[in-house]
Amino acid sequence: xxxxxxxxxxxxxxxxxxxxxxxxxxxxxxxxxxxxxxxxxxxxxxxxxxxxxxxxxxxxxxxxxxxxxxxxxxxxxxxxxxxxxxxxxxxxxxxxxxxxxxxxxxxxxxxxxxxxxxxxxxxxxxxxxxxxxxxxxxxxxxxxxxxxxxxxxxxxxxxxxxxxxxxxxxxxxxxxxxxxxxxxxxxxxxxxxxxxxxxxxxxxxxxxxxxxxxxxxxxxxxxxxxxxxxxxxxxxxxxxxxxxxxxxxxxxxxxxxxxxxxxxxxxxxxxxxxxxxxxxxxxxxxxxxxxxxxxxxxxxxxxxxxxxxxxxxxxxxxxxxxxxxxxxxxxxxxxxxxxxxxxxxxxxxxxxxxxxxxxxxxxxxxxxxxxxxxxxxxxxxxxxxxxxxxxxxxxxxxxxxxxxxxxxxxxxxxxxxxxxxxxxxxxxxxxxxxxxxxxxxxxxxxxxxxxxxxx
Ligand code: MV4
Numbered sequence: 001x002x003x004x005x006x007x008x009x010x011x012x013x014x015x016x017x018x019x020x021x022x023x024x025x026x027x028x029x030x031x032x033x034x035x036x037x038x039x040x041x042x043x044x045x046x047x048x049x050x051x052x053x054x055x056x057x058x059x060x061x062x063x064x065x066x067x068x069x070x071x072x073x074x075x076x077x078x079x080x081x082x083x084x085x086x087x088x089x090x091x092x093x094x095x096x097x098x099x100x101x102x103x104x105x106x107x108x109x110x111x112x113x114x115x116x117x118x119x120x121x122x123x124x125x126x127x128x129x130x131x132x133x134x135x136x137x138x139x140x141x142x143x144x145x146x147x148x149x150x151x152x153x154x155x156x157x158x159x160x161x162x163x164x165x166x167x168x169x170x171x172x173x174x175x176x177x178x179x180x181x182x183x184x185x186x187x188x189x190x191x192x193x194x195x196x197x198x199x200x201x202x203x204x205x206x207x208x209x210x211x212x213x214x215x216x217x218x219x220x221x222x223x224x225x226x227x228x229x230x231x232x233x234x235x236x237x238x239x240x241x242x243x244x245x246x247x248x249x250x251x252x253x254x255x256x257x258x259x260x261x262x263x264x265x266x267x268x269x270x271x272x273x274x275x276x277x278x279x280x281x282x283x284x285x286x287x288x289x290x291x292x293x294x295x296x297x298x299x300x301x302x303x304x305x306x307x308x309x310x311x312x313x314x315x316x317x318x319x320x321x322x323x324x325x326x327x328x329x330x331x332x333x334x335x336x337x338x339x340x341x342x343x344x345x346x347x348x349x350x351x352x353x354x355x356x357x358x359x360x361x362x363x364x365x366x367x368x369x370x371x372x373x374x375x376x377x378x379x380x381x382x383x384x385x386x387x388x389x390x391x392x393x394x395x396x397x398x399x400x401x402x403x404x405x406x407x408x409x410x411x412x413x414x415x416x417x418x419x420x421x422x423x424x425x426x427x428x429x430x431x432x433x434x435x436x437x438x439x440x441x442x443x444x445x446x447x448x449x450x451x452x453x454x455x
Pocket of ligand 1: 131156163164165166200201202203204206207208229230232235277287288438
């Protein structure tokens, strides 16, 4: 087992990894930017090294500085968390070259899944259902139009280097297609330095359901069930839950098997998430694989009783998965709300600054993963998520009631937060019914606008 792990991240996930290390008896090294000297991760770790100024590209994204810190402190492994360098294949490779274990998949698997067209083609060969579309990237407009006409409109044009919703365009007919194709290519070139795009049939009002997988370095792969992340705003998840209120046990089984096959297709190792779009008839289609631990991993932990971050560390250190698929039992219902420093009344504008007072709920079945405390100053340089509120209860209805109660106990002063907005969602009858697609928040605003007009 490792003696010391460098945590190459900040905020709640850095703290989450440090806590896992401590429970396993492993020393932790925090790296921090000048803006994060007073951040909890800096203080919770056994050691801490400053790696540069506040902007991420001068600190948390500086591979050479992080590797220097790793060498100076003599760490055995690096946990990248999510975001930053977590899906950077070159960084994973550099770690291995330096004799430091990267806690995550091999660089090759990151690379294959990072190219979204290659990912599609690779899993398609392994019996994983994909959305009807082009075979790989498409260069030429005529060829693209042929594919679009073959699969039928509407179609969606996606950047090969994209993911998370960036650089996507929808075309509803052949006339619009020419324009959208060119725009998508130009946007992709600008955003990623790679103009390559591919085409898929556009699935209307899908659910976003993803499957957690875990794989060891001996070829054992299991799935840990699904998470429903349909409640999103501008491609940012807002509420996640497990199990999905839409998934039947046969869907769960089939998606689980497909996710395991997707992981096997790239000889995947460590924790990963296979994303599917699910249409109204319950057909599911692979769209992407995320090769990291995800923000919403706690809902899976709460319904399986497993510690995913500890498992990541055990697997990286060369241990076998301590269970097989049939040992994994799902029970209860978990919900997660992402608490963000933002102002819902000003179009969710980020709200950095001094947190004068910060009180989080507690009680049975309530978990808070946050790096924030009273008197903490939120730097303006990073993501606006300041914590996650996770609840678990016997069923979905009780979990929603618990979440509503817990949100009511949150007290955050000095900055704006989305807590009241989250609470309104938990009170929404459509959310409560579980009939929720990726269009939910848009519809939610529409309904509430009408309500205000009527009153
Ligand atoms: C789609 C789609 C409809 N059809 N692909 C958005 C994020 C990226 N990971 C994939 N996304 C989508 N891909 C096809 N073929 C609709 C979306 C999409 C979406 C997906 C998940 C959650 C929220 C979303 C919001 C808008 C669009």
